[in-house]
Amino acid sequence: MKRILVTGAAGQIGSELIVALRQRYGGNNVIACGHRTMPDRKILDSGPFESFDVRDSSAVTDVVSKYEVDIIYHLAGILSATGEAKPQLAWDININGLSNVLETARQHGCAVFFPSSIASFGPSTPQVNTPQETIQRPQSIYGISKVSGELLCDYYYHRFGVDSRGLRFPGLISYETLPGGGTTDYAVEIFYAALRGKKYTSFLQKGTRLDMMYMPDAIRAAIAVMEADPGRLIIRNAFNITAMSFAPEDLCAEIQKFIPDFTMDYKVDPVRQAIADSWPNNMDDSAARMQWGWQPEYDLPAMTKDMIEKLSCKLGR
16 A cells, blocks of 8 residues: 655645545555644544654655655645745745655655646736646746746656656635635635625636636545556646636626625735736646546536535534
């Protein structure tokens, strides 16, 4: 049975991925790792947990050696809006942390999963049906770190044979864990606002269309790409994947089908709006579909219905 290490255990993706991996591979075979933020009891009580900073290369190596890790899901990182407030910290964690993980993987024969993002694109990228291979000139430090990370993973595969694989995630929507400083956070916040006060103020302006994905699809994709036959994979640095594309008003209209008196207005955050304007409206994910069978299960109506049901239970509504 594979031994799997997941960094960023308390994050939006990590907190749900660890649960899914432990169900699939067994609790003791999935090691959750965090640093400043502790994960919830569900993770702490269901398998091993280690606390270390991914910028500490010896700490990364020690944990990989201790558990004889086969696969590293490297999710620790600083997101887009937070990164613009603290660019030096974002570069330090996002790049130096990844470099330590890849070097440890080279030394110990581990496979590596790296989460890239739509943020790896920029204003000169085609925004409609964005190709798998295209211009990538992002203008945020988060996006720059994602492009750099993609290239670094590609280098370690071609130069050292490290089995590195990745996905360009769209904005992710989850009822389990609140997002932490991303440009697409509104698509989670809006559900809490709809259920609590029936009003939301969007920090992105009307018409800002972006790729999005419901977290269950994102978790399935992360597991599927790492379980895919390596002989079928032509791309290594990061696959485009997507499930739906919408603007704030589209999501508002869908929520109003369940909460008719919900309303939304706008107070634009210039920093996050500028970042969103540089990202694609929708990506072409045909490479992922052909090379490892990617297929989303949730569209906007299905996601909205499930989010409202699950979050209502969570909030006791």
